[in-house]
Amino acid sequence: MGDASLQSEAVPHRSAGNMRLLKGMWIWNTAQLIVDNTQIDRFLSAAASINLTDVYLYVAPQWYNEKGPDIASFNARVNASGIRVWALDGEVDYIDDMTAEEKFMDGLRGLARFNSCVQPGARFHGFQADIEPQDNAGHEGYFHNGIPESKLTEEQHTQRDILMHKWLNVMTRASALLRSYELPFGAAMPFWLHDYEGEPVTVPWGSSYSDDGSPARTCIQDLIMPLLDEYVIMSYNTDPANAASRVLQQARYASAKALEGCKMPRVLGSLETERGAGRNVSYGDTPGKEFKTAVLNDIGTIEEMLQKYPAFHGMAIHHWAAWDKLPL
Template sequence: MALHSKLKRFLTLAGGRVQNEQYQATADVKPKSGAPSARGGIGNMLMLKGMWIWNTAQLIVDDAQIDRFISSASSINLSDVYLYVAPQWYDEKGPDIANFNTRMNASGLRVWALDGDVNYIDDPTAQETFMDGLQGLVDFNNRVDFDARFHGFQADIEPQDIPGHEGYFHNDIPESQLTAEEHTQRDTHMQNWLDVLTRASTFLRSYELSFGAAMVFWLHDYDGEPVTVPSQSSNGSITQPCIMDLIMPLVDEYVVMSYNTDPANAASRVSQQASFASAQAQQGAKMVRVLGAVETEQGVGGTVSYGDAPGKDSRGAVLEDMGTIENMLQQYPAFSASQTYAAV
């Protein structure tokens, strides 16, 4: 199920996170030979491919493994690489990261930095560490050669309760069934999430760096109800819009984690976001690239991950389903790519 023995996850659709990801090229990026041609519609987006990399510390010091990765990337027409970089690594591992980026760029691959932690949402100290990492990214880009720079940054911060982090979101409960206390806790959690994404967006755009974010697929439909957040309208009244509507303008790439091995189900989990972004662009808003992602990590269930799905635990099966998903979503101008969640 791997591009090579250490590749764990492969994402698809027009978005992405972790190690395999597909993206839509902007005007200043030349597609590699053999890359899909541009589609019509708003923005004339290109359907390309990307990947997330989590085992950065091992990969960037192993030239042989980098060679294998470049060869594998070429074989599937990869276009973007999302490299996990802990906040302190821009200094601690700077020369190795610069060498890796230079080799990726020389191979026609665009490199993004990647980081994520649920604690970045509600822990003020952790959030400042996250922002320190973004400053580290900017400082890194300023001191290295042009070909070693990152194109942008992708955040992997998903708002869910996990072991050791319970009582913030209240998993599996639609908004109408929350108690007053739970509703306040979820509102606070959502506002904190929105705040950290807003801070990141404002900071990165001030340095003309692209910003992407991995997103859960259910923000507009959580057990039949949208996930909302209090917001003050232009007339001063307080409304409760779907948080997806507020996040999308903050990013250049909105990566939807589909978490489903049935391509029809995966496509349906991305269609709402792709439709919304396309409609907003029709009304004059900036076109946000909506990407979809599929899971290939083992141990999470056969309907969730290709790594656990009998008969689908192969690169060929993943790529075939990615193509099916893309065909289902190509009607939406904002849909632009597919990704794989991997760990080279």
């Protein structure tokens, strides 16, 4: 069930007509798409029909060199249609493998070089990271999925703290580098950082201490948010009330902190259309919901629930290849 405060809580509203809500879409089949003019035409037609404003285009770090001309051509067509193109990259090894982390950072430098070498109309608008710390297979440090913070053993607690600080370090480095290039930084983020198995995911932070003498802890969400320009929540659920409830806390928090004068990102929710992700998780798997019209109708419902929060800026769809297969 959705959070009752979605309907009842009094929060300052965005001024009518003051802000166009955003609609984003992830693209993962980049290598195939950018050389397929028929598919590009189909994508642009679909984008126009749903008023898409942003796309997150997967680009592996080496592709700026290997596929540069094709990427530039694709970007030029999409930008000309009035849609912003963000470069997208992310894998869990970027957190816990120093060689992989440097590859990730080299990709950001490659993005900046790419933008400096192509015509303005072919440039990327910004960069989005998709680095999920719970996807920890093969890591030396572990998130320990399914266990609330208070139930971790001392060793598990230490491992999760180390992993969270490594994640925060990668995001901090990326934020600083992208801002030095004057490029916006976004990220696809888990919806549960403030409520994982009933408890926030926290890390020791700052120089203060709790009453028991242990270092004071801060929710990792509150530390990552100021690093970003767009905080795109993977709020995947086919019940719009449930999906909206997964964005509510972040939109409310960012709105309140912005009123205090803090730099806060734009907050977006998102919906899943990939078949195989699970019933009630993906529109591609949920009977009665496996249609583009159902996705768009639910986006409208979610936006009505959340647009009273000034930090809320719209919804994103995961992802192009799956969306393309959904019937109308």
